[in-house]
């Protein structure tokens with residue numbers, strides 16, 4: 428039986444499945460392992476079932492025992508792992524696509540609604556029971572008829588587009604490649620970000636974090652947006668230059684932001700917390716029971732598939 432280090436707790440039924448599938452080394456205290464602990468605990472293991480909280484960089488990869496052949500990441504994103512270093516060391520990295528599309532898209536839509544309709548301020552007032560209704564009280568931005576720009580029209584972007592369309596939004600998008608008509612579903616393609624941003628009343632960031640997308644939302648690109656645009660991010664925190672966005676929020680160039688992901692999670696840039704016009708969540712994208720079960724099962728199946736066949740359809744490096 429293959430021996431696998433599972434770095435974080437999984438839901439109970441998934442831990443049982445893991446124990447049936449391999450000799451699983453669980454983390455029942457759900458401790459956040461340091462890189463040194465991760466290296467040490469991997470001794471004698473054939474693979475690692477990791478999560479987005481494990482920073483498996485080049486240095487860590489090179490110190491992993493030679494027996495490690497697979498890192499199965501419990502996430503669709505894999506920015507926490509140095510893919511090239513893993514490849515050089517002969518370690519395959521896999522992810523869990525598809526199964527979290529719906530849950531993450533739901534949070535993407537919540538960010539759009541929450542930021543546009545001033546949900547944070549509204550919740551705060553309702554909790555304090557101190558509001559006084561008036562015709563201009565907490566007036567927000569209506570989604571119906573406004574333009575939604577989607578940056579990264581993969582599965583999650585397409586699902587957000589479908590829901591937003593049903594809310595009456597007009598969908599624009601930028602993607603590395605233009606989609607076919609069926610996937611586009613009436614959305615308008617822009618072949619560069621300047622063109623997309625200048626047509627976006629609301630932006631939904633859905634692209635992966637790569638060298639090309641890091642800090643893509645910055646002082647210069649924020650200028651491309653119409654005054655009073657809304658920026659939302661359900662993808663990864665490092666796509667946004669925080670200081671630039673905070674400055675744009677302060678100046679009201681950007682009306683509001685809706686964020687589920689951050690640089691240096693869980694430590695948000697404190698500048699965000701001083702802003703009223705933000706709607707923030709603690710990385711809840713995939714946080715539903717059904718989805719977390721499906722993700723864990725897929726992460727387990729990826730390992731089984733790899734050791735059974737020598738390859739895996741969800742390999743990302």
Ligand code: DGY
Nearest residue numbers: 501502503504712713
């Ligand atoms: C992912 O899978 O990349 C999600 O962000 C995890 O919640």
